[in-house]
Amino acid sequence: MANYDFVVAVGGAPGQGIDTVGKSMSQICARHGLHVFTYSAYQSLIRGGHTFLTIRISSEPVANHGDKIDLVIALDRNSLEKHLPHVAPGGAIIYNSDDVKQAPEREDIQLCPISYKELSDNTDRKKLMLNICMFGVALNMVGGDLAVLEDIITLTFLKRKGQAITDANLAVARAGYNHAAAHFNPFEAQFTKQEPLAFVDGNSAMAMGGAAAGVKFYCAYPMSPSTGVLKWMADNARDLSIMVRQCEDEISVINMVIGAAHAGCRAMCATSGGGFALMTEAIGSAGMMEIPIVVINVQRGGPSTGLPTKTEQGDLWQLLGASQGDFPKIIVSPTSIMDGFDTIPELFNLVDKFQCPGMVLSDLTLSMGFTTFAPESVNWQPKIDRGELITGAAQTNGDYLRYQITDSGISPRAIPGTPGHVHVVATDDHDEDGGLISDEFTNPHKRRDIMDKRQRKMEGIAAQLPPPTLEGPEDAEITLIGWGSTHSVIGEAAQQLTEAGMPTNHIHFKWLYPIDEDAVNAVLDKAAHAVVVECNYTGQFARFLRGETGFKAAGHIRKYDGEPFMPHHIVEGAQELFGGKVGVYVPYQEIVV
16 A cells, blocks of 8 residues: 555636646655646536646555545635545635635535735735645645745746746745645645656657657547547657648548558548547458557546546447458557557557557546656657568569568568568559459458458457456455546455455456467466446447457446446446346446546
């Protein structure tokens, strides 16, 4: 268990600077050497509605927003009333007494009213800096360094807003910090100073992974929650010599990515489920033409445009069925924000080697969350393996076969324009040299041969993908099974169950397709009372796992309300399922935004 585990939440309306507080708090924690994971629950409105940002701070790496809330910064009355019940006993809530004359009562927490008019000398009637003032109050109560806050404020505002706005924010931050010191009780657990950490969001981590992998072409149409990948690429394109294009729609995006990859460079795009739906025919063409590409799908609630600002694990079957017919493809789902960085180079090496499309299943929880990490723990120069890529002229006597039938199914791939390596590339099925089978009345023997050749790659891919491992006590009564972004929250729930006297382990899947049936079953055979945990209605992964391996889970925990799991949701579900009370447990979401 971590020595320090503290959760700060910020509630208010869009436009009140909630993201500024969240990012600044995360940066300050990183400067103090504390680990952070943030999750923002918000609506798809520019103005109006309610936003609630949760920042979990820990002395150890953390990758979910936890079960409790210790301190709430309520930027409006609605946030005070809505989230007062969610503050843990011994916690505190900060609010503006100018707007709240009579606050709701709770005797087991500390109510911290401030008069923003007094602290700002009544100079800011629009309350544009209320967030910074309250942030100063909160930082004092948790033992943060005021000098670090001042530095972060300067970095945030000076270049964009100028000296006068920066000085005004510094003044109200100091006023809030000093007011807390004089009027409120600090928390017993205080910030400590450790080695500073770096800080990144999930979309940026995947974009950075692409840059490290050697991506030279990135294309996208903005679609939340994937737009952050495009933003990072656009911001850094010139320095990294990456061509970045924003297209008019996702059909254009995927076809440009395929064209760039065909020309020999590593190419990538990102979208969400609705945009991915438009890409599927072209993904099939990449499979037919054996062109390696990487497509990121950052899942949100569906179907259709669904829940643009909420999370779900509902697109697995969409990716499994991407395009018509059978063709080799790889599907992977990162288990944490920094695993997203590592996954992109790994996937590029695989798709280059096996000359097929690769797809990444992230989701809003990971992609729009922030975390801290130690820079020295990251391999910034991962191995790059381009597979059987021909880039130089050779003596071929005109007999180069782009789709040569081989035992592995992998054919040497020549970059277009390479002297002596002429070949045809088309979306109709073809012979070894690219000639269209349909021009020969669809010869059944050639069709079978080329299909066998392509599909043989799947055996090689499956053999290279690591199977999941069993984590936790071997003598467990319950085994929790999950995939992708739920790794951390399932692991924490398993630990809580074990500590409560119900030994629990868990099996987690990152590489989803293809799978080595024997290797996976060897792990699943060790499972006790197996419960599959996932964020969708129909149990998509449970059905997929049963279809691929014959494994049938004893119970299911499913969440599909748009919010991610909290550890206690899984703990309570496992207890209900193990007691035989239900077969499918659906948690109740207490915090409504």
